[in-house]
Amino acid sequence: MKLNFKGKTAVITGASGGMGLEMSKKLSQNNISVLMLDLKSPSKEFLDNNKKCEFKKVDVTNFNKLKVYIDNFYKKHKRLDYLVNTTGVLWFDKDVSAVNIDSNVWDKVFEINLKSMMYLSKIIVPKMIKNKFGSMVHISSIDALSGDDKPQDAYGASKAAMIRLSKSFAIQFASNKIRSNIILPGPIDTGMQIRWKKNPNTKKNLEKFIPLNKVGKPEDISNASLFLLSDQADYITGTELIVDGGLTAKP
Numbered sequence: 001m002k003l004n005f006k007g008k009t010a011v012i013t014g015a016s017g018g019m020g021l022e023m024s025k026k027l028s029q030n031n032i033s034v035l036m037l038d039l040k041s042p043s044k045e046f047l048d049n050n051k052k053c054e055f056k057k058v059d060v061t062n063f064n065k066l067k068v069y070i071d072n073f074y075k076k077h078k079r080l081d082y083l084v085n086t087t088g089v090l091w092f093d094k095d096v097s098a099v100n101i102d103s104n105v106w107d108k109v110f111e112i113n114l115k116s117m118m119y120l121s122k123i124i125v126p127k128m129i130k131n132k133f134g135s136m137v138h139i140s141s142i143d144a145l146s147g148d149d150k151p152q153d154a155y156g157a158s159k160a161a162m163i164r165l166s167k168s169f170a171i172q173f174a175s176n177k178i179r180s181n182i183i184l185p186g187p188i189d190t191g192m193q194i195r196w197k198k199n200p201n202t203k204k205n206l207e208k209f210i211p212l213n214k215v216g217k218p219e220d221i222s223n224a225s226l227f228l229l230s231d232q233a234d235y236i237t238g239t240e241l242i243v244d245g246g247l248t249a250k251p
Contacts, residue, residue, distance in 0.1 A: 003230040006133060007081025009033045010229075011070060011124060013060055013116070014086035016040040018190035019139060022222035023084050027229075028052035032082070035073040037066070060087050060116035070123050080127040082229050083136040087116050088159070095152040109154035114161050121165075125173060134178035135233075137225045138166050142184045142244050163240055170238030179237035181228045186244025188216040211246030 010027050014020045015036030024034050024042075028050045036042065036055040047053060056069040074080050089112050094105045117138060128134030143152065144160035162182060169180035187206055207213055224243050227233055242248055 001232065003030070003226060003232055005030055005032060005081075005229065006231055007032065007079070007135070007229075009035075009073070009077045009080055010082035010084060011035045011037065011073070011080065011120075012084045012086065013037045013120065014088065014139075015055070016042045017086060018218035019185075019188070019221045019225075020084070020086045021046065022218045023086070023225055024053050025050055026222055026226055027082070027084075030226075033077055035070065037069065060119065061111050063119045063122075066116075066119055067123050074127050079131050080124055081131070081134060083120060083124050083134070084225055084229070085117060085120060085136065085138040088113050088139060088141070088155075090152055090155045092152065095154050097151050098153040098157075101154060106154045110158050110161075113155070113158035114165070117162060117165055121169065125169070125178065128178050129173065129176045132177050134173075134176070135229045136166070136169065136178070136180040137228050138162055138180070138182045139221065139225075140166075140182050140184045140240070142186050142242060142248050144184065145248060166240075167238045174237060179228075179234070181233075181236060181238070182240045183221060183224050183228070184240055184242045184244070185221050186210070186216060186242070186247045188218060188221060190218055209247070209250075210244075211250065214245060216243065216245060 010032050012020050012024050012034060015024050016038040024036050027034050034053045036053055037058050039059055041057060042055055058065050058069055060066060089109060140159040140162045143156040144163055166180045166182040207215060220243055224241055
């Protein structure tokens with residue numbers, strides 16, 4: 001199936017991470033102008049090979065700077081069609097049970113993972129409303145769906161809140177032809193998983209528990225995101241798509 005896209009522009013946050021880079025590349029290959037936002041810069045080679053992408057270094061918790069870059073991109077292209085929000089931090093050593101977590105760590109995780117989603121909506125949704133078209137895909141996690149005896153409570157709670165907020169956007173702005181969906185990845189081999197490089201056996205043991213016997217790749221999430229953005233998904237909004245190799249389907 002060939003995917004089609006009504007829109008011409010996209011904003012991607014967390015754009016220099018594994019998932020964000022894949023999304024940026026694939027959208028640009030579909031002739032979509034992409035504004036990549038991240039604290040980490042993509043390689044010069046990536047930008048040279050993907051001419052439809054432009055990068056701005058920004059902290060997504062800095063509302064004013066975020067707004068300047070997105071507003072300038074909007075003025076240049078006269079429209080803003082897609083948002084792919086891949087922003088997320090998981091601090092394995094600091095993000096523990098809510099009973100024991102440092103409250104400053106809790107607040108910072110929520111600021112990066114959730115408050116930034118509110119910031120993006122304030123800046124982007126009014127522009128989509130003007131054009132009477134838009135599609136948003138937010139990246140949550142299967143960690144939002146269950147508890148854990150070795151918890152990352154701030155991460156899980158913030159990612160669960162993202163699901164609720166995405167559904168609310170879908171209902172609020174459906175009459176403006178704006179869709180909002182959310183993807184819940186399972187274990188994905190990205191730069192966030194430094195622990196797997198330090199201890200490859202951890203990854204191998206995890207794969208034994210996944211029905212498809214493998215951890216996911218960034219491409220698995222970008223492919224799902226691309227479909228949800230596309231015209232082929234124009235009757236899909238307010239839903240969550242689990243991409244986890246069957247992990248959450250297990251009894």
